[in-house]
Amino acid sequence: MNNRYAVILAAGQGTRMKSRLYKVLHSVCGKPMVQHVVDQVSKVGVDETVVVVGHGAEKVKEQLGDGISYVLQEEQLGTGHAVIQAEALLKDKDGVTIVLCGDTPLITAKTMEALLSYHEEQGAKATVLTAEASDPTGYGRIVRDESGAVRRIVEHKDATNEERAITEINTGTYCFDNALLFSALKLVGNSNVQGEYYLPDVIEILQKNKELIAAFQTNSFDETLGVNDRVALASAENIMKNRINEEHMRNGVTIIDPQNTYIGSDVTIGMDTVIEPGSILKGETTIGIECQIGPHTEIDDSAIGDGTVIKQSVVTKSEIGHHVKIGPFSHIRPLSQLNDEVKIGNFVEVKKSTFGKGSKASHLSYIGDAEVGDDVNLGCGSITVNYDGVKKHLTKVEDGAFIGCNSNLIAPVTIGKNAYVAAGSTITKDVPGDALAIARQRQTVKNDYVNKLKGN
Secondary structure, three states, X not given: OOOEEEEEEEOOOOHHHOOOOOHHHOEEOOEEHHHHHHHHHHHHOOOEEEEEEXXXXXXXXXXXXXXXXXXXXXXXXXXXXXXHOOHHHHOOOOOEEEEEEOOOOOXXXXXXXXXXXXXXXXXXXXXXXXXXXXXXXOOOXXXXXXXXXXXXXXXXXXOOHHHHOOOEEEEEEEEEEHHHHHHHHOOOOOOOOOOOOOOOHHHHHHHHOOOOEEEEEOOOHHHHOOOOOHHHHHHHHHHHHHHHHHHHXXXXXXXXXXXXXXXXXXXXXXXXXXXXXXXXXXXXXXXXXXXXXXXXXXXXXXXXXXXXXEOOOEEEOOEEOOOOEEOOOOEEOOOOEEOOOOEEEEOOEEEOOEEOOOOEEEEOOEEXXXXXXXXXXXXXXXXXXXXXXXXXXXXXXXXXXXXOOOOXXXXXXXXXXXXXXXXXXXXXXXXXXXXXXXXXOOOOOOOOHHHHHOOO
């Protein structure tokens, strides 16, 4: 197999997006478009990936990180001009270069590999990925000769009426002999309507030099969708959503209403898990087997154990154990850890806290900056008062403790093993194990007070 290189074009501002965010950083299913392309390229196994940046260069680099190379296209003078920016990094290398657009988030590694393999098998010097379009408006057309060989690619704005009737379109993805690519790019001119240097002109230059030009037609037009505005962005989102949901269902996940379920591309879900309508699963979330998620639940960058049930709740950047019950209407905030068989009930908020096995906070509580042991019961209205106006403090509730309803635990404070806190208490000092703490004012009853108040 030849050495393989990739050039990804990500320099355009995308004025039709009407956004301050650079086009390729707009997200599809929770991930920037250009990141989708880079991730798929990495599955093909290329020796070097070069990303051409321009507008928002630093933001693009920040998103994609290390492990790839970057070149700057200071002026956006066309796709040919963009690719030639990679010359200093690639021109002296033997092999095949695949060129892709950073605004085509739906293209898959499978299609890239098929294109590369076809190019190598044919011994071609250039191969263009094509597709049949029911409405080819705006796309470059593939012009073939009588034998079916590719003669040239003509942009829509430069095409004649006869050429515009062609329905085989250029997807903007190509394979080239690397050395010939950069030598041909030096011959590309800008005598066209846009006054730009078009990468497809390389095809015509190589064809005139009697080099073999091939075309590989994908049967998935959806993969070729380029996102230039918010309408196309929504289309790409819907296509990828359906693709992701279908893959999970074929892997043994039940999705009750796929049209109203949103799952990010990096989410993994175990068999026999049921996803109810209105659920949103994002980031690097992992969900175990035989879970029930939703309805109307949002999980982001979290690990969910087997057999866990999460209803109408939000879980963010947290670890949830096996056979945990959360919700309805619970909020698990970042850096929380709920161990096996924990129950977090309705209108309970947990923040940066650990719950041991079998512990419960069933109703109307705030538990923040706390270490809760095993088999602890936190009664309705329990509050860890963690903030003194300057910094946060830790509350510890040891194994087997029982916290009565409407109790305030003023941090820093420790409730000992098997200790009891009476309902309505405000605890400001540590409670020893096996002790009962009562911290509330003794009840006083004023007989006949109401009559006196009313002057009766």
